[in-house]
Amino acid sequence: MADSAVRAFSSDLAGGAVRRRHFVVIGSGAGGATAAWVLAEAGHEVTVLEKGRNYFRGLDDPKGLALPLFGGDEIRQRRGFPGSDVLAEPRTGRSQSEAADGTARTVTGFINHFPATVGGATTHFDAKMPRYWKIDFEMRSRFGPVEAADLVDWPFGYGELAPWYDLVEEVVGVAGDASATPAFVREQVPRGSYPMPPGPPMYASLEIARGAERLGYEAFPFPMAINSVPYDGRPACHNCGYCSGFGCPINARGGAAVTFLRRALLAGARLVTRSCVTRIGTDARGRATHVEFLQGEHLEPERIEADGVVLAASAVESARLALLSRSSAHPAGLGNASDRVGRTLCFHASTFAGGTVPQRVHAHRGRSTSHCLMEPAVPNTESRVARWAGLPFLRGGVCELGGAPNLIDEALAYDQMPFSDRSEHKSLMRSSPNRDRMLALQMLAEDLPQLDNRVDLDPEVRDVYGLPVARITYSPHRHDRLAGLYWGYQLRKIMRAAGAESAFFLPHGVMSPLANPVSQPLHMGGTLRMGADPASSVTDEFGRIHGSPNVVVADSSVFPTFGAMNPTLTLMAVALRSATALAHGESRARRGPRFSQGHQDNTERS
Amino acid sequence: MSDGQRGISRREALRGAGALGLFAALPARLLADLVELVASDDARGHFLNPVELRTLRALCAHFVPGPPLDPDPGAREAHVAEYIDLLLGAFEIGHPPIFAGGPFSQRDEPGAENDFARFLGLDALEERVWRTRIEGSLGRPEREWNGPVVGWQQRYRTGLASLEAASRRWGGEDFVSLSDWRKRWLIRMADDELEAFLQLAWEHTLEGMYGAPEYGGNAGLVGWRMTRWPGDHQPHTYTWDQVARVDPEEAEAERRALGNAERYLGRKLERNG
Numbered sequence: 001m002a003d004s005a006v007r008a009f010s011s012d013l014a015g016g017a018v019r020r021r022h023f024v025v026i027g028s029g030a031g032g033a034t035a036a037w038v039l040a041e042a043g044h045e046v047t048v049l050e051k052g053r054n055y056f057r058g059l060d061d062p063k064g065l066a067l068p069l070f071g072g073d074e075i076r077q078r079r080g081f082p083g084s085d086v087l088a089e090p091r092t093g094r095s096q097s098e099a100a101d102g103t104a105r106t107v108t109g110f111i112n113h114f115p116a117t118v119g120g121a122t123t124h125f126d127a128k129m130p131r132y133w134k135i136d137f138e139m140r141s142r143f144g145p146v147e148a149a150d151l152v153d154w155p156f157g158y159g160e161l162a163p164w165y166d167l168v169e170e171v172v173g174v175a176g177d178a179s180a181t182p183a184f185v186r187e188q189v190p191r192g193s194y195p196m197p198p199g200p201p202m203y204a205s206l207e208i209a210r211g212a213e214r215l216g217y218e219a220f221p222f223p224m225a226i227n228s229v230p231y232d233g234r235p236a237c238h239n240c241g242y243c244s245g246f247g248c249p250i251n252a253r254g255g256a257a258v259t260f261l262r263r264a265l266l267a268g269a270r271l272v273t274r275s276c277v278t279r280i281g282t283d284a285r286g287r288a289t290h291v292e293f294l295q296g297e298h299l300e301p302e303r304i305e306a307d308g309v310v311l312a313a314s315a316v317e318s319a320r321l322a323l324l325s326r327s328s329a330h331p332a333g334l335g336n337a338s339d340r341v342g343r344t345l346c347f348h349a350s351t352f353a354g355g356t357v358p359q360r361v362h363a364h365r366g367r368s369t370s371h372c373l374m375e376p377a378v379p380n381t382e383s384r385v386a387r388w389a390g391l392p393f394l395r396g397g398v399c400e401l402g403g404a405p406n407l408i409d410e411a412l413a414y415d416q417m418p419f420s421d422r423s424e425h426k427s428l429m430r431s432s433p434n435r436d437r438m439l440a441l442q443m444l445a446e447d448l449p450q451l452d453n454r455v456d457l458d459p460e461v462r463d464v465y466g467l468p469v470a471r472i473t474y475s476p477h478r479h480d481r482l483a484g485l486y487w488g489y490q491l492r493k494i495m496r497a498a499g500a501e502s503a504f505f506l507p508h509g510v511m512s513p514l515a516n517p518v519s520q521p522l523h524m525g526g527t528l529r530m531g532a533d534p535a536s537s538v539t540d541e542f543g544r545i546h547g548s549p550n551v552v553v554a555d556s557s558v559f560p561t562f563g564a565m566n567p568t569l570t571l572m573a574v575a576l577r578s579a580t581a582l583a584h585g586e587s588r589a590r591r592g593p594r595f596s597q598g599h600q601d602n603t604e605r606s
Numbered sequence: 607m608s609d610g611q612r613g614i615s616r617r618e619a620l621r622g623a624g625a626l627g628l629f630a631a632l633p634a635r636l637l638a639d640l641v642e643l644v645a646s647d648d649a650r651g652h653f654l655n656p657v658e659l660r661t662l663r664a665l666c667a668h669f670v671p672g673p674p675l676d677p678d679p680g681a682r683e684a685h686v687a688e689y690i691d692l693l694l695g696a697f698e699i700g701h702p703p704i705f706a707g708g709p710f711s712q713r714d715e716p717g718a719e720n721d722f723a724r725f726l727g728l729d730a731l732e733e734r735v736w737r738t739r740i741e742g743s744l745g746r747p748e749r750e751w752n753g754p755v756v757g758w759q760q761r762y763r764t765g766l767a768s769l770e771a772a773s774r775r776w777g778g779e780d781f782v783s784l785s786d787w788r789k790r791w792l793i794r795m796a797d798d799e800l801e802a803f804l805q806l807a808w809e810h811t812l813e814g815m816y817g818a819p820e821y822g823g824n825a826g827l828v829g830w831r832m833t834r835w836p837g838d839h840q841p842h843t844y845t846w847d848q849v850a851r852v853d854p855e856e857a858e859a860e861r862r863a864l865g866n867a868e869r870y871l872g873r874k875l876e877r878n879g
Contacts, residue, residue, distance in 0.1 A: 053729070055708075071708030071722060072838035075817035081705050088735045090752070200849040239844040241836075249709030249840060274729070297729035359852055360860060364836065366849035407835045411812040422669060422808070423790065426676050429833050430863075436834070462751050464735060 005170050009593045010267075013041040013583065020044055021307035023582070024291045025269075026277050026321070027051075029120015030568050031312035031555035031575040033261035034168075036269045038579035039310070046269035047304060048261070049293055051276045051313075052083035052117035055247060056257050059118070060265040064233055065258060070123070070247025074408045077245055082124075083117035086110045088464040091316070093514035096452045096475040104471075107512075108461060111472050112347060112520045114314050118273060119257030121314065121522070122568065126244035126368040127225040127253050129174045129569040130398060131165050133188035134158040135379065136563040139446075143379050143393045149448040149477055150344055152560045155530050155541035158189070163592040164573035169223075170195055171263070172254035172572070173231040176223035185220075185374050198370070199228035199237055204361040204403035205371040208439050211498025212373050212401075219401060222372040223569075225254035234258060237367065241405055244368035260572070275302075276465050279325045280309055286329035286547045294465055308550040308582060311528075312575070315345065315557045319455040319527035320470040322538075322545075335528065335538045335545035342455035342527050345472065346562035348397065348444035349480040349508035350521040353491035354404075355500025356433045363403025363435070371401045376443055376487045377564040385486050391479050396487040397445035397564030403438060410435035439498055441491055444521055445484065445508065446564045448477040455527050476509040484508030523567055525556030542586055543578035552582050651688070652695025653759055654766075661766045662807070663687040664782040668789045669811045675786060677870035679828035681815055689814030689823030690807070694759050696740055697733075701725060704736055706820050710840045713819070722820040722838070758806070765803025772800065834860055 023039050025032045028050040040046045057066035070082075080086065091113065092105035114121040135142055137154040144151040176194035178186075198221035209219035226243075227236045237252040251258050265271060274296050281290040281303075288309045295302040311318050319342040325334040333341050376396030380386065386394040404410060413435075414428045431437070458471040476484075484507035495503035513520065531537025534546035537560070543553040554575040556567050563570070581589035651659045666687045672680030681687070696702035705726040712718035728736060734748060742757025743749035772792060773781040784792065796804055814823030816830070818838065824830065830837045834856075 067709050069708045069726065071706070071710065072840065073706050073708065073722060073818050075813050075821050076705050078813065079704060085732075085735055087739050087755075088731075200844075200846040203850055203852060206850065238841070239849050240838075240840050241844070242838065247708075274731070297731045299731065360834075360857060362848075362853070362856075365844045407816045407830075407833060408812050411816055412809065415808065425670060426678065426680070426832070430678075432833065464731065464751050466751060 005167055005593070009167055010041045012594065013038060013580070014043060018043050018584065022047070022305070023308045023310060024049060024304055024306040025310040025312065025554075026280075026291065027120060027312040027314070027317075027555070028118050028257065028261055028271060029114070029312065029314065029555070030122050030256045030571050032120070032310060033256035033259070033264060034572045034575040035310045035312060035552070035554040035579035035582070036264035037260045037267065038576060039583050040264045040267035040269040042583035044583060046264065048264070048269055048271045049275040049277055049291065049304075050116075050118050050271060050273045052115065052273065054118040054271070054273050055082050055123070056118060056251075059257060059262050059271070062266060065251050065262070067250060068247060070249050072240060072242035072246065072249070074406055078408065082247065083115040084110075084113040086113060089113075089116070089469065090461060090463070091470050091472060092458045092461050093472045093474065095512070095514070096450075096473060099452070099473045104459065105461070107514045111514055112316070112522055112524055114317075114522070118271065119255050119261065122253075122255030123247045123257065124245050125255065125522075125568060127255070127568075128369070128372075128400065128566040129169070129172070129223045129225045130372070130374075130565040131189045131191070131223075132158070132161075132563045132565055132567075132570045133185075133377065135188065136561065136565070137161075139561050143381070146392060146448060146477075146479060147390070148450065149479070150451050151448060152529075152531065152536075154560050155532060160590075161570070161573050161577070162191070163594065164576045165569060166192070167576060167593045168569055168572040171232075172225040172259045173227055173234075174223050174225050174254070174569075175199055175221075175228040177221045180220045182218040182220060182374070184378065194223065196228045196231060198222075199224070199226060200239060200366055200370070202363065202366050202370040202402055204363045204439050205369055205401040207357070207361065208401040208441055208494060208498050209371045209373070211496070212494045214497045215494060217373045217375050217494070219371045219373045222369055222400065224367065224370075226367055227252045227254070232259070239366040241364040241366060243366075244405070256572075277313070277321060278465070278467060280311070280321065280334055280551060282325070282327045282329050282334070282548060284329055286327075288548055288551045299465065308552070310552050310554050310579065310582070311545075311557075312554040314555055315524040315527045316455050316470045316472065318553060318555055318557045319345075320457065320468075322528065323455075323457050324467065330547065334551065335548055337547060338535050338538075340529070340536065340538050343451050343453070344449035344526040344529055345453045345455055345474065345524065346447040346449055346526040346559070347474070347513065348521040348523045348562065348564075348567075349447045349476060349484055351396070351443040351445065351484040351488050351491065351505060351507050353441045353443075353488060353495055353503065353505040354434070355439045355492075355495030355498060355503035356437050357439055357499050358437070358501065360432070360436045361403050361439060363438075363440070364405045367402075368405060369400040369402035373399045373401065376445070376483075376490070383486075385482060386479075389478065389482055391482070394479070394483050394486060395446045395564060396443050396483050398566065399441055399443045399491065401439075401441055403440050404435045407435070439495060439500060441494065442521075443484075443487055443491060444523065444564070444566065445480060445487070447562050448479050449526055449529075449561055450475075450477055472514060474514055476513060481507065481509040484510075523556075523562070525559040525562050525567060525571075528553045528557035529560045530558045531560060542581040542589065543574070544582075552578050554578055651691035652698050654691045654694065654762065658763065658766045659687060659691060661770060661781050662690060662762070664789075665766075665769065665804075665807060666690070666811045666814070668786065668793075669808055670815050671786070677866065678832040679826070681811055683825065684815050684823055684828045685825040686811050686814035686823050689817075689821060690762070690810045692822045693810065694740060694762060697737060702728060702733070702736065703821060704728060704732075706818060711818065711820065711838045712841070713837075714839055714842070720820070722818055725820075761803055761806060765800065765807065768800050768803065772796070834863070
């Protein structure tokens with residue numbers, strides 16, 4: 001592992017006198033693990049509270065990781081393993097118009113649930129790690145405003161974040177090919193080489209890529225945190241195929257647990273599982289003083305004192321916890337003086353395209369995708385469709401090229417076909433038009449922030465811990481529906497160019513985004529967004545809650561806009577920066593991860 | 607500040623990092639033996655009585671038929687009804703088979719240890735949730751965090767009885783004796799309540815047909831053989847070429863198998879794969 005930058009950062013963190021403080025980190029996923037590492041390396045006492053259980057082995061063993069308890073088991077996945085049990089922790093949902101009518105909820109159950117387990121959602125993600133583009137930080141000033149959307153700029157730009165991106169990529173181990181990246185992407189994300197070359201290309205991805213190239217698109221290897229070679233003591237991926245939605249059985253995937261959290265534990269942080277936080281307590285000035293939680297399988301009430309708190313429970317759960325943390329200083333919930341907590345909830349606008357081909361494409365081999373194309377992520381200000389609709393631009397997002405890998409999912413999918421009576425079930429399963437003969441492409445598009453898309457507390461429905469569940473009010477912006485429709489047609493053309501005998505697409509919003517899990521991209525953000533003005537934001541540029549500056553939000557809740565790329569890399573980079581400010585002050589964070597050597601050169605260097 | 611003051615012992619903290627105590631002591635052969643026990647026509651299930659089990663076998667076999675209606679083994683041969691019965695009786699057998707272990711089944715390796723067969727132990731919170739799901743809330747306050755829950759056991763008991771009642775109402779026969787097309791029409795005409803049960807049974811049927819065999823279904827891997835699905839076959843996996851290219855031998859074998867099945871069903875072979 002070429003970890004010189006990681007060692008230098010750790011050394012810089014450890015250098016200099018600090019007053020040793022005790023930080024409680026809520027959540028052990030992408031943001032919590034990252035923050036815990038920074039704080040522990042800086043010499044602070046760190047306690048990570050994780051609601052779920054741990055299925056890794058040897059995370060705190062300096063001699064090395066053992067194999068985890070994950071495996072290629074579709075039944076276990078369907079039963080909510082690890083930690084997504086919708087009977088225990090349902091969510092409720094409704095559309096904006098239903099909310100306006102006073103309807104309490106129309107959906108109860110699964111809504112974009114993340115696993116509550118050590119490592120959080122990175123236990124089941126397929127580790128796609130693109131950077132956000134320069135324009136993602138400047139959407140309002142470059143393309144806004146947009147009617148009925150609360151489009152804003154980020155408080156910092158790509159250049160500020162770039163060295164933090166470099167550091168995250170080195171810690172988690174991102175495989176990619178900078179030289180194969182199209183020029184229009186390189187212009188948006190100037191960068192050096194990747195820590196690893198890409199792994200094996202999937203046949204299905206290559207077939208779609210060939211079709212796309214016939215139409216003038218430039219598909220290229222998706223940057224992914226999956227080892228193509230042994231890296232950081234973890235093996236290369238062995239292409240088992242149980243990837244997206246499954247925990248990696250050999251630790252080849254660079255999720256939060258085996259990277260940042262392991263480093264944090266080795267640096268002295270402690271991890272306490274089965275700890276459901278119920279409230280962040282504050283003093284009369286509004287500063288956090290302690291965290292209350294239910295500990296262990298019998299839910300014993302506990303309380304832990306803290307000099308500071310890192311809130312990283314995911315965009316829905318962090319907002320919910322802020323709303324549960326009412327106090328005299330925060331009567332409407334932590335940081336909610338301006339009624340902004342939970343608002344501007346963004347998913348990604350998911351548009352799916354599929355095409356059936358004559359040959360078997362065995363998408364059950366290898367990663368869940370290996371290539372992407374990004375042309376749809378370029379905002380089109382000349383779009384006739386957008387102009388006709390009175391919108392200043394039309395923007396889709398990153399497209400993942402692959403196939404459909406799971407057998408039980410396939411069997412269930414045939415049942416969704418109109419007028420299906422299941423009599424053709426076995427013939428369909430043998431010939432497999434919706435799995436082994438299907439090329440599949442998913443576009444994750446910009447979901448424009450709206451104030452009325454929000455998380456609040458359901459007035460009646462409770463979880464197994466006895467707490468009000470998160471109620472999600474969501475309707476896609478008409479831009480997002482239009483972009484899904486426009487790009488859906490284009491993506492279907494790609495499928496045909498790839499040789500599909502039949503092709504279809506499901507644009508964002510055609511099915512109820514809350515009622516249908518298929519349209520849920522398992523990305524979410526924006527509920528505790530960063531900004532300078534407390535009247536229109538919840539946190540400042542370092543994730544500190546306005547009015548409670550020793551609470552730092554370190555997940556995608558802080559994203560002011562949600563971009564058109566997979567969010568985890570950006571989440572981790574922002575968490576690194578915010579945690580560094582918490583550990584050592586904002587001036588060191590502003591200097592980037594190489595405090596002692598000035599700002600890192602981040603120009604093209606490969 | 608000491609650990610004690612924070613209410614968390616050092617042991618608790620280490621437990622979090624070590625994943626200790628997750629394995630139940632469930633012998634590898636036990637589940638297979640439990641399924642075999644109830645696989646005969648007149649056997650009592652772990653939850654269902656012999657009549658209910660018989661009806662469920664007929665329903666699952668209708669959903670996924672085997673010979674003579676179809677050339678490949680179906681739900682009856684895969685022991686799907688027995689898989690469902692085992693799920694319904696999960697808390698009757700000592701070690702509930704809810705989450706199989708990991709990481710590797712090694713089921714292709716004779717004599718190798720099968721991690722899947724060592725089921726994970728549920729902690730008290732998980733057990734409370736899973737008992738609620740399977741047994742229902744039964745009026746117990748600790749299971750009614752969102753009000754009463756009708757468990758799967760009750761849904762199967764009621765649903766199978768409703769299916770039998772509908773069958774007798776329509777043609778005077780029990781469901782097991784109905785011809786295939788009559789079963790089909792009966793199911794298509796189900797009212798909302800019966801349809802909700804049939805949807806639950808359908809999803810469980812697919813799990814028992816196509817899921818990992820360690821849970822008691824997919825006997826002889828018949829669901830995977832028919833679909834040419836490799837299942838978990840780790841630690842041996844795929845080479846670069848097997849990921850990136852069409853496998854000519856696999857394509858030819860698949861073409862032959864598909865052709866045989868279609869000819870059995872008297873259909874014209876249209877695919878050229």
